[in-house]
Amino acid sequence: MRRDLESHLENIAGIISGASGEIYVASHPSADPDSISSLIALSHLVKSIGSETQPKFIAVNGVASNAAKLLEVGEESDLYSVIDYTPQRGDLLVVLDAPDCGRASISCDVYEHVYIIDHHALNGDPARYGGGRTHVLRDEYYTSTTEIVVQLLKILGERTPVELDRGISTAILAGLLYDTRVLQHPSIIALDSAQYLMMHGASIGDALRLIQTEMGLDEKIARVKGIMRARAYRVNGYIVCISHVGAHESSLAQLLAAAGCDLAVVLSDKEDHLRISLRCSQNLCRDEVDLESMLLKKLSSTVGARYGGHRRAAVASTPKLPMGEVESRIISILESFFGSDLKPLKP
Ligand SMILES: [Mn+2]
Incomplete structure (x- = not known):
């Protein structure tokens, strides 16, 4: 598993370093806290790899109300921007928390590379990818997409400084807590990722407050x-x-x-x-x-x-x-x- 992640990290770093155009990110419709926390972690990864290009999050399929605050945190920290249109071309599209382009409700045909990072087990559709090269990091063993991206950050951090502050660590922890039902159903990797984030100052209480919403009438x-x-x-x-x-x-x-x-x-x-x-x-x-x-x-x-x-x-x-x-x-x-x-x- 570790070696698998290492080679994915190398692959991602290679694509990002070679990218001259835009990096886009998409998720399933009504993106949830796991989608957005993994977006924050991924954008931090892109930055830590040394890329000057900031990812753009394609928000055409909506964001769940309990993920709205998280989306703001990442935007205000200048990690990515949010767009409400479908791009006409791009170097790289990363699909987070969805098993393929079909479930992300997006056409992947205009990208040179499509990277899928996901932990969903079931996919009752024939898998749909893009026209370019597709790379898949998907394993139902993981209990959240966020923990996968955190592991990539952790491995990168062993070679090059990854400057995670308390606010960003907390925002990333929120998605992991959401998908594991506050660590009631975590994989060992989720626990390891939570520990990594907490060592960078993340707070469980603050993370939960970020995804708390009052239920509407x-x-x-x-x-x-x-x-x-x-x-x-x-x-x-x-x-x-x-x-x-x-x-x-x-x-x-x-x-x-x-x-x-x-x-x-x-x-x-x-x-x-x-x-x-x-x-x-x-x-x-x-x-x-x-x-x-x-x-x-x-x-x-x-x-x-x-x-x-x-x-x-x-x-x-x-x-x-x-x-x-x-x-x-x-x-x-x-x-x-x-x-x-x-x-x-x-x-
Ligand atoms: Mn998820």
């Missing part, structure tokens, strides 16, 4: 309506919950999981597709069982769903079908997976 309403609409089933000692909302589907899925649903499925009717947010408990999704093997693979072959994410937290989108139809399809896939009927829990 619309999100609260979506969550409450979603709970009122939820149907729950018992099957083989597990609880399966299904609901639907207009927006904030992942927030509701998380809430249902916290309530005790082993599998939470939340549908949301979007303009031209159905979006499905899923969570699976550690109790149900273990060993060989994950969201892909239980549901997503079949949903993809029967209704053409595309999906991505992790083994126990994922999103899928299907063509715009009636919600009831997709729901009964999901139930029948689950019944054949469990080999038993889903029995409704009565309120």
Whole structure:
């Protein structure tokens, strides 16, 4: 793993030193704290390598509200600039926290080099890269994209000074804390990266404050309506919950999981597709069982769903079908997976 990272660092340094044009960075739609913290770490890496070129972050697909403050910190520290257009050409595009250009919702065809740095396990789409040379640093072993970039910084720091101050270290730590649920599910590399950042002055409390947001009224309403609409089933000692909302589907899925649903499925009717947010408990999704093997693979072959994410937290989108139809399809896939009927829990 270490040797792998060393050779990626060398590769990245080589591309950056040879780059005469722009360096761009993109992430998945509604970029989250892990996206932005890895953007900050990457921009610091570019600077520490000795490049005069400042990365430009392509923000056309939006930034989540809990990542907005982080984005400002990096901008104010003069590490990168944020653009709201799609470039026509560039030397290098780094895709952070997304497994390919498709999931980053970006066309990668105009770049000489595309570098993917990611930790997502599931990708239910045929991988889409750019027209140029594609380099992939992607391993689901990692619990955040941020920790991968921090390791690159750490290795670089063994050869050349990397001047990380307290503010930047704290902003980088925020994304790592976010994806590991405040170190509840860290890889050993995440712990090592957190230690590295804290040795440079990062504070866990300050990092958490950077990504804290007050929940908006619309999100609260979506969550409450979603709970009122939820149907729950018992099957083989597990609880399966299904609901639907207009927006904030992942927030509701998380809430249902916290309530005790082993599998939470939340549908949301979007303009031209159905979006499905899923969570699976550690109790149900273990060993060989994950969201892909239980549901997503079949949903993809029967209704053409595309999906991505992790083994126990994922999103899928299907063509715009009636919600009831997709729901009964999901139930029948689950019944054949469990080999038993889903029995409704009565309120
Ligand atoms: Mn992530």
